[in-house]
Structures are given as C-alpha cells and as structure tokens.
Amino acid sequence: MGTSTRLLGPTKGGWTAAKGSLSRWKPDAGSRPDSLTExxxxxxxxxxxRFRRALRDALxxxxxxxxxxxxAQEGGARLITVLDDLxxxxxPMLRHLDATASISPQDEFVRRFVDEVGGDGRLIVDAxxxxxxxxxxxxxxxxGDPLANTSGRVTGxxxxxxxxxxxxxxxxxFVHILIAENVKLAVPPLVLLDPTDAVAGFVADQVVKVLPDPCAAATERQTSRTSLADVARDLLVETVTEALGVSDTGVELVA
Incomplete structure (x- = not known):
C-alpha cells in the first residue's frame, strides 16, 4: 500500500456496532463468493x-x-479523462498493447488504466x-461481462x-481496508465465503444505486454541444458527496 501505518477506523458507536455485526456473522457453509444463501x-x-453509515458519520x-x-474527486477526474479518451x-491507451512479450495485451491495458486513473499517491486511500x-x-x-468492451470503443x-x-x-x-485493519474475523473451516469481501461488494453495489447518471443528466440538458465528459465533470462533486453519504438531503442511508 505504500505505507506501514495502520488505518484506524472511526470511534463512534455506529462503527462499534458495525464491527460487532460483522464479527458475529458466521457464513453458511453453502455460500459461495458469487452465490450467497438468502x-x-x-x-x-x-x-x-452499517459500515457505510459509520463511514458517513466519521466524514x-x-x-x-x-x-x-x-x-475520490481526484481519481474521478482522472477516470473521466481516461474514459473520454477511450x-x-x-x-493512445490501446496502442501497441502487444509490444511487450512478457505481458499479455489485456494485462498491459489494465496496467496502463490503473496507472492513469489510480495516480501515484502513497497513502492507504490511494491504494x-x-x-x-x-x-x-x-x-x-x-x-462475457456485461461491461466488457468488445468493440474496442467506450460507448456513452x-x-x-x-x-x-x-x-x-x-x-x-476503502471499507474493505478499514475492516482488514481493524476487525479480526474467525471464519469456520470449510466456509468458502470471505465476509469482508462480501460486505465490500455490497457496499459498492449500494453506493452505485444512489449515484447520479451522467447519461441521464446529458439527456435532460437536451444539448449536443456539451460532451458527456463535461457533464460527468459537472456532476463530480455531487457524485463524490453521494458516494460518501454526506449530502445535505437528509435522506438516511439505505441498502
């Protein structure tokens, strides 16, 4: 991660309750990472x-x-630039992907993408x-992924x-890192589900549901002179605010 400093979690009751809920969870033996029991x-x-609320309260x-x-704002700005280029x-990111014999074109693309979007910061949040x-x-x-870029171009x-x-x-x-740094979990033998991975995945899914959609915003503006990238940049602060749950709408976080 570029640092050996432990990332301490929030200290309020919501964080303690979230840790307790996770620690008490004993996954079913029948659960798999891609197929959880009900x-x-x-x-x-x-x-x-619970973890999203605890993070929200800390922020x-x-x-x-x-x-x-x-x-989030800096990474989002870099992401918009990269996606707009694609x-x-x-x-340029797709040129000469097969130039290095020791790495596949797919892996080279991922490396370039991460370098451009991820930045070179050395803090845990940068990781x-x-x-x-x-x-x-x-x-x-x-x-086979629904978001696979089979055409080589990124559509709107x-x-x-x-x-x-x-x-x-x-x-x-980030929640995954917070949990790993602060919560000790004892997963029973033969259980294939990692609770930390599962929780982080659901956090991501919950966040996506509340974020503004640049495509919808562009349609509402009803103008062809504003690029999708410009719309996304205009939405960036709102997007980060909603992602972190710290908007001033007063709406309580829900799953």
Missing amino acids: NDRRTAEDVAT LDDPRRFGLRDA RRPDP ATRRAARRVAERLIVP ELFCALYRLFFGELVGE
Whole structure:
C-alpha cells in the first residue's frame, strides 16, 4: 500500500456496532463468493449498510478524514479523462498493447488504466483508488461481462456505467481496508465465503444505486454541444458527496 501505518477506523458507536455485526456473522457453509444463501445475503446487506453509515458519520464530523473525499474527486477526474479518451478513435491507451512479450495485451491495458486513473499517491486511500481503477479495467476485458468492451470503443452508455462503478468500488475497497485493519474475523473451516469481501461488494453495489447518471443528466440538458465528459465533470462533486453519504438531503442511508 505504500505505507506501514495502520488505518484506524472511526470511534463512534455506529462503527462499534458495525464491527460487532460483522464479527458475529458466521457464513453458511453453502455460500459461495458469487452465490450467497438468502440468509447470508440479508446479513451482508445489513452489515454493509452499517459500515457505510459509520463511514458517513466519521466524514460528517471531519470531511477531510482519511483523505477520502479528495482522493475520490481526484481519481474521478482522472477516470473521466481516461474514459473520454477511450471514446475517441485510436486512443493512445490501446496502442501497441502487444509490444511487450512478457505481458499479455489485456494485462498491459489494465496496467496502463490503473496507472492513469489510480495516480501515484502513497497513502492507504490511494491504494483503494488503484484497486477501484483495477476493478473497472478488469470489467472491460473479462469475456462475457456485461461491461466488457468488445468493440474496442467506450460507448456513452458504457462510459456512464463505468463512471458510477468506479465510485462504488472505491468506497467498497476503502471499507474493505478499514475492516482488514481493524476487525479480526474467525471464519469456520470449510466456509468458502470471505465476509469482508462480501460486505465490500455490497457496499459498492449500494453506493452505485444512489449515484447520479451522467447519461441521464446529458439527456435532460437536451444539448449536443456539451460532451458527456463535461457533464460527468459537472456532476463530480455531487457524485463524490453521494458516494460518501454526506449530502445535505437528509435522506438516511439505505441498502
């Protein structure tokens, strides 16, 4: 992660309750990472919501805590630039992907994407940003994935899906790191489900659901002179605010 400093979690009661809920969760033996039992799905949803609320409360007390807000905005700005470039003919990121014999074109694309979007910061939050960037890049190249970029070009619809996915994954990865640094879990033998992975995944899914959609915003503006990237940039502050749950709408976080 670029640092050996332990990342301390929030200290309020919501954080303690979230840790307790996770520690008490004993996954069913029948659950798999891609197929949770109904009981485990409900538990993961609930625990994810608790951790999102705990993180939200910590950021409301200190908006600059963890450096998360700044990292999300800076990473989001870089993401928009990269996705916008990938919408253009012959983007530099896709050139000469097979130039290095020791790495596959797919892996080289992921490396370039993470380098461009993830930045070179050395804080723990920067590690979460790079993990989120990797998740987005991998979705573009996995055969059969709904977001796989089979045409070699990023469409408007794909741009918007990846934009929202990035912020969901960023918050999910940050919660994953918080849990790993602060919660000791004892998973029973023969249980294949990692509760931390499951909770982080549900955090990401919950975040994506509340984020603004640049495509919808562009349609509402009813103008062809504003690029999708410009719309996404205009939405960036709102997107980060909603992703972190610190908007002033007064709406309580829900799963």
